[in-house]
Amino acid sequence: MTTEHRIVVLGAGYAGLSAARRAAKIKGVRVTVVDARAEFVDRVRLHQALAGQQVPRADLGEVLAGKGIEFVQARVERIDTAAHRIRLADGGTRCYDTLVYALGSSGDRSAVPGATEFAYSVAVPEDIGRMPALSGRIAVVGGGATGIEVASELAESRPDLPVSLISADEPGGWLSAKAHNHIRAVLDRLGVRVRADVKVAAVTADGLELVDGERVPAETVLWTTGFGVPRVAADSGLAVDPRGRVLVDDELRSRSHPDIYAVGDAAVIAGPDGRDLRMACATAIPAGTYAATAIAARLRGKEPAAREYRYVFQCISLGRRDGVIQFVHADDSNARTVLTGRTAAWFKEQIVRMVGKVAQE
Numbered sequence: 001m002t003t004e005h006r007i008v009v010l011g012a013g014y015a016g017l018s019a020a021r022r023a024a025k026i027k028g029v030r031v032t033v034v035d036a037r038a039e040f041v042d043r044v045r046l047h048q049a050l051a052g053q054q055v056p057r058a059d060l061g062e063v064l065a066g067k068g069i070e071f072v073q074a075r076v077e078r079i080d081t082a083a084h085r086i087r088l089a090d091g092g093t094r095c096y097d098t099l100v101y102a103l104g105s106s107g108d109r110s111a112v113p114g115a116t117e118f119a120y121s122v123a124v125p126e127d128i129g130r131m132p133a134l135s136g137r138i139a140v141v142g143g144g145a146t147g148i149e150v151a152s153e154l155a156e157s158r159p160d161l162p163v164s165l166i167s168a169d170e171p172g173g174w175l176s177a178k179a180h181n182h183i184r185a186v187l188d189r190l191g192v193r194v195r196a197d198v199k200v201a202a203v204t205a206d207g208l209e210l211v212d213g214e215r216v217p218a219e220t221v222l223w224t225t226g227f228g229v230p231r232v233a234a235d236s237g238l239a240v241d242p243r244g245r246v247l248v249d250d251e252l253r254s255r256s257h258p259d260i261y262a263v264g265d266a267a268v269i270a271g272p273d274g275r276d277l278r279m280a281c282a283t284a285i286p287a288g289t290y291a292a293t294a295i296a297a298r299l300r301g302k303e304p305a306a307r308e309y310r311y312v313f314q315c316i317s318l319g320r321r322d323g324v325i326q327f328v329h330a331d332d333s334n335a336r337t338v339l340t341g342r343t344a345a346w347f348k349e350q351i352v353r354m355v356g357k358v359a360q361e
């Protein structure tokens, strides 16, 4: 019988790997990471993968073995919270003393009729894998950061494909005027046809139907708005929000099951002003690290230090040669400083490399 404290981390994305790396440094613990995938693929580079670029991948077994962390490749089906046991789709089980829930998110196309059938998400690596070769007119739906990055990357890498960006709001409209004007100018330069302030009513085999009845013909529809999270937490009886994200306290422990920490996109994490933090690796990585630090403190019989967190900037790539870095205040509101052009592209690339090191070092 083991006397080691068993920490099991569900999910080897940015949040889970950050938590596991920090947890492995705690004396007297055994850390196991469970993920359905064999490889870590940088989600923040998915739009590059979509545009046909090679993106770094890392074998999770190798990465984690080097850190003394056990890796189990299996899909998690359920948490038996009373028995402290995880049920896996391959029939296996794993027992835990402390659990870190970091199962991330995926695309959700259920909001509009026909989207599930005729549109493709760009949210997880499997989305790119199941997409046929891109051809014809491309309609990217959603003017958030992912939609902007997808439309600009495709327009730059695949000038043979006419790209339009369809959005209910101005693309990047939540950023400062300088930042969103720059986004608009670059999309124009790259030949992306922007349709802002329009709503999609349905997706069909040959394009989009807008609420005013207009049709936007497209051979390929890429759906970048809306997300879902795995059902595991809800199905296992954890307290969740209406989307299925785990509700946590200030220490990132499940409100219903305090021996379970939840981090990353799969948790509702409050920022300094009480508002939910963004679903971003900029949230997932510090949250994962903090959860493991809190677990370490609890195992020493101490109260964890309060979680302190603030964003410094928001980065959006506009192809490989341009971008926008919007600096933000402590409350995540826009500051005056904005970087654009090649400097911003270089800056974002450095951030993405740094983020990718969560799996590569």
Ligand SMILES: Cc1cc2nc3c(=O)[nH]c(=O)nc-3n(C[C@H](O)[C@H](O)[C@H](O)COP(=O)(O)OP(=O)(O)OC[C@H]3O[C@@H](n4cnc5c(N)ncnc54)[C@H](O)[C@@H]3O)c2cc1C
Binding pocket: 010, 011, 012, 013, 014, 015, 016, 034, 035, 036, 037, 043, 044, 045, 046, 047, 074, 075, 076, 077, 102, 103, 104, 105, 122, 123, 124, 146, 149, 230, 232, 263, 264, 265, 266, 279, 280, 281, 282, 283, 284, 315, 316
């Ligand atoms: C195109 C694109 C660009 C982005 N750009 C940025 C950016 O520039 N900056 C930024 O901050 N954020 C960006 N994001 C958002 C960012 O990728 C996510 O917020 C981040 O990945 C969340 O990290 P996570 O660890 O919570 O989840 P993930 O990274 O999604 O990791 C979750 C892990 O859980 C595993 N998993 C899920 N379900 C199961 C199961 N049932 N059993 C076993 N394993 C399971 C998955 O295989 C995965 O490895 C971008 C997202 C996209 C799609």
